[in-house]
Amino acid sequence: MPNPTGYYRPRTIDEAVQLLSQPYIKTALLSGGALRLATDDLPYEALIDVQAIEGLSSIARTPDGTLEIGAAASLEAVVRSPDVPAMLRETLRRCVTWNRRNAISIAELVEYPETLPEAIAALLALDVTLVFAMPEERRLRLGDLQGNVSQPRLPEKGLIVRFEFPATNPWQTWGQAHVARTPADTAIVSAAVVLVVDNSGTVAQARIALSGVWDIPARLAEGAAAALTGRLLDAAAIARATAALNDEIAPVADYRGSVAYRRAMAGIVTRRALEACQARLAG
Amino acid sequence: MEIRVTINGEARTLTVHPWERLLHVLRRAGYKSVKFGDELGMSGASTVLLDGKPxxxxxxxxxxxxGHRITTVEGLGTPDRLHPLQQAFIETGAIQSGYNTPAQILVAKALLDENPNPTEAEVREALAGVLDRETGYVKPVQAVLRAAAMMRGEPVEPFAPLERAIPIPAEFFDHPHDDDLPGEGGPAVQTRTRRPLVVTPPQARPRSVVGKAEPKVDALKLALGRPVFTDDFEMRGMLYAALLTSPHAHARIRDIDTSAAEAFPGVHAVLTYKNVPRVKYASGGQTYPNPPPHDQVSLDNKVRHVGDRVAVVAAETPEIAREALKLIRVDYEVLPAVFDPEAAMQPGAPVIHDEEDTVGIHDRTRNIVHHIEAAVGDAQAQWAKADRVFEGEYRVHQVQQAHIEPHVCITYWDEDQRLVVRTSTQVPFHVRRMLAPLIGLPVKRIRVIKPRIGGGFGGKQEMLIEDLCAHLTIATGRPVRLEYTREQEFTSARSRHPQILRFKTGVTNDGEVVAAELYLIGNTGAYGTHGLTVQMVSGFRALTTYNAPYSRFVCDVVYTNIPTPGAYRGYGAPQALFALEVHMEEIAEALGMDVVEFKRKNWIKVGDVMVMSRALGEGREGFEQVVRSSALAEAVEIGLRAMQWDQKRGRPGDGPVKRGIGMAVAMHGSGIAGLDMGAATIKINDDGSFNLLVGATDLGTGSDTVLAQIAAEVLGVPLEDIIIYSSDTDFTPFDTGAYASSTTYISGGAVYKAAMEVRRQILEHAAQHLLPGTRPDDLDLLDRHVIAPDGRQVSLERVALHSLHQADQKQIMASASHMSYESPPPFAAQFAEVLVDTETGQVTVERLLMVVDCGVAINPITASGQVEGGMTQALGYAHCEEMAYTDTGRVINTRFGDYHIYQANEMPDLQVIFVETYEPTGPFGAKAVAEIPKDGVAPALASAIHDATGVWIRELPFTPERVWRALRAAGRA
Incomplete structure (x- = not known):
């Protein structure tokens, strides 16, 4: 018989975590499903559908300004929420169609990072933290998960309950750029940048994430960010950042782009994303 | 387990398995409007509304x-009370095959439910999740905007093309047309949805039905989501087949152990080379005798590409069949493989067809299936005239038809022990003839039924799965269904031939092309099907547009271990015309001539003999042909004005993103001269309506509608009085099938002849019995009546009743066949406008305009739909579609998305203008329109990229990296 042979729809997080912990059954969470179910050969004997768990799809800000997105929130709900950073909304809207946004949850996005790498880059740049219930609550910054080349898997027996986005800093700006075959195609290489720039124009904090230039879908370019931090956001600083980037990327060729092409594009899209930050600051 | 759902307002309790997808449960419950497009949901064909969301x-x-609410199209409207979206989709011609129409209507409904006044950009974003391989999204977008207006209570006008007579006022193209549909672009959408423009000669004769924007005759049932496709049919006791394919590009099968699979509960048959007769055949659906070599068998002990057939299983359920495949143990002796055709021709290359029972291979040891040489004219004299000689090499790649309905077939024994084959095919009569020897049945014991087809584009001009399905029915005695997975569509179906084209052209200093040679290497993959004929068509198309007095074609058609290419809309012309048009523009540039002037000076004109028409037929010698009609000059002129060519050409602008505008001309054919044949039968009914039976196969193109319009025009009735049926080998007359742009011209010719004969019989009966004192030649048919010169008239109903029941009784009916030794070329001018990012190589296509001479457009709306959809496929070919391989010959991108098909929200502005001519050999002056839209986009884009950057790119597709590398090589990045 094909998998899954079991289907559960728990009503509480505790119940879900308990079901996940069944020792002899290979289980997985199901929220959305368009990525999880994109194969006839599921490796899971049972699926735990979290749609009935209250609050798991909500999108709200806490009093301290942290944005919390429930793990089961659909990408369409994310795109529609004005609270969600524009960079993430624009990325999802560009590269995921409406019917798929309705059927993919934000949790699936990080469970299948190779599907939408530029969205992962946006999440990394936005410094997202994943909150798990295992059953005790555990926090993991996405950067810590994705930034490691060995790419540790998400905890299999833990339930992602929400994504936390830090409160927006009034000095924060952002930019993104990509290259793709067509306007709505998945990016070959993308860059997502979030900067905090003080009133002197100096970069106080930089998060630069790229997709398409490592053997994992996306990760933070810490060298490039370091080259920028503490400097005025000008052409020279941007050039330093892209030069630093060249030392830390390790592209892998595929049919859409060779190593040389991806390497060349990394600098260009990063420069453009940083120039978009400049333009926002100027505007 | 049980689920409780509300489907279309009705509470239902359904028993389901935990693993079952909603798609399959809904279809099992009878909601057949929900279609399968792919396993990943990327095509959107399976879209439903869940609690109102797509x-x-x-x-x-x-x-x-x-616990949720589900909406399918079955719940929207009824024939008497259509939902405005269904009505608008019918009225605007937004439905071609109709396979994904229900999904488009549902996403549109969800959009309009929350936003009754959407912008065009919002409509496009909504439709983006439903891939459409047919319409270019133009008319579906128009349909949604129209429905929105209707639902807001606003008046809408009848949907019709714009019409203008030549000469067109100079200012016509100077500003946007006020009568274009309102549209609004967005940041990601560069388009504006337009209606087609039909430019007619001033003396064009008005018609009643022909030339009118009649809604498609099958549109209603398709808008309603009725079960009209192959897989919408259920039979008691049906078994489900699954196909095991090769993981190796080249291997001998030492042994297959099927015992475990056979023992698996629910399995009824496992077929391999061991238990299926070895009968050689060629799978291309082509006219008898099928071109050689016959290098295939149903199941072989050797595999020649990843995805080649190994075994097939029939079981109680699809899941059991798939599980059984895993239990088949295959002992492969893996052989060296070769994927590059030039390497395959080298001594010592792996020999792909080393079996003794394949005959007709030109040079087996060098994998050369065919070597073709054809030349016309005096080489020495013509080369001597040439002041300059230009050479160029061009390379084109492999792409897939990607019709959203996969190949699917159901076979069963009928009550008379005849095998019925219900299949999604373009060639039902060829399938019947070709299938018979493979399964050991005479033709008379086989009936092939072609239901509605969910797109074909040449991919279904092939007997691809019918033999396996039939073998399983014969083995089990049970009905069997076999459907390709989406991955198998890429690995086990057909595709477009990759080619290397080397031109050598002699030109005088004043720009006259005097000699042309083309050496072509065609990669036919693992089998030779269509290999000969596609490359011959490439040669003919490449050497005919400019028709050099000395023309020579040399070609090697080569086996490799890639999945087999075959027929794909355009059939060799898109490859040839990309190479030819770029080559010609390069020559013009080198000569310092204006490209338009250079082409105009040289292109073939009315009265010219097509020099290669006799030497290069299709698979054999052809017939001498003369161009009898052409509006190419007018098409180019109108296109130049519409694109504001003079204002835009040569002005790339500043900054890293350059703008370019380009053009190409295209010339195609209308059927295969001396080969294609269609037949039609027409009979009158008691009420004066007519049954029209045709063997032609409408694969979504609207050919049923066009054929019915031809009959209606001749018989003086509205279109609704023609009940067309196509096609069933038991009931309809023969037709070679839907390919080679033949249906309107060839099958339409048959319909015209049959209708003329029925008309003659009607007039004769009326004159003899009902309109005393008149002669048949004095009478006319108009508005359902026979009209006498003195004003008397008698209805067709009266004629029918009288002839069937009252006097001189007979069935007024006629059958007619039609073939032609001519294949009159439609012509077109293709224009493109692009942005080229010179830092990244990314090309953004902003606008495509095709100005087409297809003779008289029998139905300008369906014809423009063909052009819009064809241009969109051609855009994918030129820009982003490409079958990519691993080093071991496995196709990497077998998923939609990875294999990127243009979506509604990223389309360029598409515009179609028809410039009508009257083709004297065509029905009501018609020529073909189905394939020519595939021919000009790639070279027009190359021309535009060159205009933007000064760089020529001689290989497809124009991916960012390819463009970037070309720019770097030229120092322009």
Missing amino acids: VDSAVLLAAQAD
Whole structure:
């Protein structure tokens, strides 16, 4: 018989975590499903559908300004929420169609990072933290998960309950750029940048994430960010950042782009994303 | 487990398995409007509304839907009370095959439910999740905007093309047309949805039905989501087949152990080379005798590409069949493989067809299936005239038809022990003839039924799965269904031939092309099907547009271990015309001539003999042909004005993103001269309506409608009085099938002849019995009546009743066949406008305009739909589609998305203008229109990229990296 042979729809997080912990059954969470179910050969004997768990799809800000997105929130709900950073909304809207946004949850996005790498880059740049219930609550910054080349898997027996986005800093700006075959195609290489720039124009904090230039879908370019931090956001600083980037990327060729092409594009899209930050600051 | 759902307002309790997708449960429950397009939900064909939101039911467990509301198209409207979206889709011609129409209507409904006044950009974003391989999205977008207006209570005008007579006022193209549909672009959408423009000669004769924007005759049932496709049919006791394919590009099968699979509960048959007769055949659906070599058998002990057939299983359920495949143990002796055709021709290359029972291979040891040489004219004299000689090499790649309905077939024994084959095919009569020897049945014991087809584009001009399905029915005695997975569509179906084209052209200093040679290497993959004929067509198309007095074609058609290419809309012309048009523009540039002037000076004109027409037929010698009609000059002129060519050409602008505008001309054919044949039968009914039976196969193109319009025009009745049926080998007359742009011209010719004969019989009966004192020649048919010169008239109903029941009784009916030794070329001017990012190589296509001479457009709306959809496929070919391989010959991008098809929200502005001519050999002056839209986009884009950057790119597709490398090589990045 094909998998899954079991289907559960728990009503509480505790119940879900308990079901996940069944020792002899290979289980997985199901929220959305368009990525999880994109194969006839599921490796899971049972699926735990979290749609009935209250609050798991909500999108709200806490009093301290942290944005919390429930793990089961659909990408369409994310795109529609004005609270969600524009960079993430624009990325999802560009590269995921409406019917798929309705059927993919934000949790699936990080469970299948190779599907939408530029969205992962946006999440990394936005410094997202994943909150798990295992059953005790555990926090993991996405950067810590994705930034490691060995790419540790998400905890299999833990339930992602929400994504936390830090409160927006009034000095924060952002930019993104990509290259793709067509306007709505998945990016070959993308860059997502979030900067905090003080009133002197100096970069106080930089998060630069790229997709398409490592053997994992996306990760933070810490060298490039370091080259920028503490400097005025000008052409020279941007050039330093892209030069630093060249030392830390390790592209892998595929049919859409060779190593040389991806390497060349990394600098260009990063420069453009940083120039978009400049333009926002100027505007 | 049980789920409780509300489907279209009705509470239902359904028993489902935990693993079952909602798609399959809904279809089992009878909601057949929900279609399978792919397993990943990327095509959007399986879209339903779940609590009002569009989701793809292929990637949703049925269990997830428990407790929810589901809407399918079956719940929207009825024939008497259509939903405005259904009505608008019919009226605007937004429905071609109709396979994904229900999904488009549902996403549009979800959009309009929350936003009654959407912008065009919003409509496009909504439709983006439903891939459409047919319409270019123009008319679906128009349909949604129209429905929105209707639902807001606003008046809408009848949907019709714009019409202008030549000469067109100079200012016509100077500003946007006020009568274009309102549209609004967005940041990601560069388009504006337009209606087609039909430019007619001033003396064009008005018609009643021909030339009118009649809604498609099959549109209603398609808008309603009725079960009209192959897989919408259920039989008691049906078994489900699954196909095991090769993981190796080249291997001998030492042994297959099927015992475990056979013992698996629910399995009824496992077929391999061991238990299926070895009968050689060629799978291309072509006219008898099929071109050689006959290098295939149903199941072989050797595999020649990843995805080649190994075994097939029939079981109680699809899941059991798939499980059984895993139990088949195959002992492969893996052989060296070769994928590059030039390497395959080298001594010592792996010999792909080393079997002794394949005959007709030109040079087996060098994998050369065919070597073709054809030349016309005096080489020495013509080369001597040439002041300059230009050479150029061009390379084109492999792309897939990607019709959203996969290959699917159902076979069963009828009550008379005849085998019925219900299949999604373009060639039912060829399938019947070709199938018979493979399964050991005479033709008379086989009936092939072609239901509605969910797109074909040449991919279904092939007997691809019918033999396997039939073998399984014969083995089990049970009905069997076999459907390709989406991956198998890429690995086990057909595609477009990759080619290397080397031109050598002699030109005088004043720009006259005097000699042309083309050496072509065609990669036919693992089998030779269509290999000969596609490359011959490439040669003919490449050497005919400019028709050099000395023309020579040399070609090697080469086996490799890639999945087999075959027929794909355009059939060799898109490859040839990309190379030819770029080559010609390069020559013009080198000569310092204006490209338009250079082409105009040289292109073939009315009265010219096509020099290669006799030497290069299709698979054999052809017939001498003369161009009898052409509006190419007018098409180019109108296109130049519409694009504001003079204002835009040569002005790339500043900054890293350059703008360019380009053009190409195209010339195609209308059927295969001396080969294609169609037949039609027409009979009158008691009420004066007519049954029209045709063997032609409408694969979504609207050919049923066009054929019915031809009959209606001749018989003086409205279109609704023609009941067309196509096609069933038991009931309809023969037709070679839907390919080679033949249906309107060839099958339409048959319909015209049959209708003329029926008309003659009607007039004769009326004159003899009902309109005393008149002669048949004095009478006319108009508005359902026979009209006498003195004003008397008698209805067709009266004629029918009288002839059937009252006097001189007979069935007024006629059958007619039609073939032609001519294949009159439609012509077109293709224009493109692009942005080229010189830092990244990314090309953004902003606008495509095709100005087409297809003779008289029998139905300008369906014809423009053909052009819009064809241009969109051609855009994918030129820009982003490409079958990519691993080093071991496995196709990497077998998923939609990875294999990127243009979506509604990223389309360029598409515009179609028809410039009518009257083709004297065509029905009502018609020529073909189905394939020519595939021919000009790639070279027009190359021309535009060159205009923007000064760089020529001689290989497709124009991916960012390819363009970037070309720019770097030229120092322009």
